[in-house]
């Protein structure tokens with residue numbers, strides 16, 4: 560990445576600075592006094608520039624924790640994005656010089672299966688031909704009317720997921736509160752206390768490819784850069800990969816362009832921008848018309864509701880049979896965000912997610928999810944990876960200690976037991 564920027568950005572920036580400084584230096588007639596003034600002002604400017612950057616960086620504990628987990632990612636995300644060119648690139652060059660490298664850059668295929676996979680020829684092999692995951696963003700369950708919220712934010716979800724063989728799962732929570740950590744645990748066998756399966760074993764996209772599914776990953780946002788590299792190494796293994804759209808409503812249009820209905824089998828991930836901050840970018844006039852007296856966050860949930868309806872209709876028109884699963888990467892503390900480690904009554908909202916399933920085949924997916932409840936009756940959405948494996952025709956032997964030991968990965972990089980963790984911050 561840095562090599563790409565040396566010629567177009569770093570060298571021209573340095574040359575320009577030298578020429579500019581040299582010119583100014585020669586233009587002003589330097590005597591002893593203004594020579595002192597000149598260097599003092601340069602020193603003061605540099606001092607404040609670096610001091611502010613440094614202060615910004617260490618004032619947020621999350622940056623420091625990010626640094627401990629993955630220094631290159633942390634510098635790239637927090638300094639280079641905010642202070643590009645000189646300070647940003649210098650920090651990254653230094654990080655690189657000291658041997659730190661971005662951890663998740665290699666999009667490689669893996670040979671090894673997770674130990675829970677027994678074989679790839681179960682009795683349901685070939686049965687579930689079309690599996691579609693709508694991966695939402697920052698959707699807090701408590702703002703969905705389908706889960707009892709008083710404002711009518713999800714009229715379409717209520718219709719779609721109340722049909723035969725459908726279900727609206729209660730008490731689901733995400734395995735992390737940030738996108739980067741959560742998605743790899745939904746689509747690989749990585750767990751909050753063990754990320755090695757992400758790096759060393761086949762993920763769900765690879766397993767679908769092996770079973771001759773046509774895999775498609777279509778995303779509203781760009782699946783590159785420091786926030787997404789940890790799951791883009793999964794996404795980019797798809798047969799069809801499309802990113803960077805204008806609006807979530809374009810996702811079904813792009814899907815149609817892929818002629819997906821011509822494939823014998825499909826495994827499709829549609830990744831929304833959903834309800835990510837800033838909320839005012841996540842809805843349009845139609846949402847405002849339908850729900851005039853709600854806050855911006857509710858409008859983003861309503862927008863997602865329309866996106867899901869449009870995807871559902873596209874699938875209905877083009878496929879005889881399919882399974883549609885909707886869940887976001889994580890929840891949201893409305894107006895504050897997610898990935899937060901501060902005491903708040905609504906702390907758990909960043910983990911509390913909707914999880915819904917529609918199936919034209921049978922009620923197997925809804926029944927199977929019920930097997931993933933722990934003693935507190937919670938479903939950790941990282942276990943959805945077993946459901947996908949079974950739908951793809953694999954025989955799976957689930958280690959039940961992974962279900963009972965309900966862990967989340969905190970933004971400090973440590974795994975914690977979910978119930979005790981949320982109580983600590985509430």
Ligand SMILES: [Zn+2]
Pocket residue numbers: 696697737738739888889
């Ligand atoms: Zn997210």
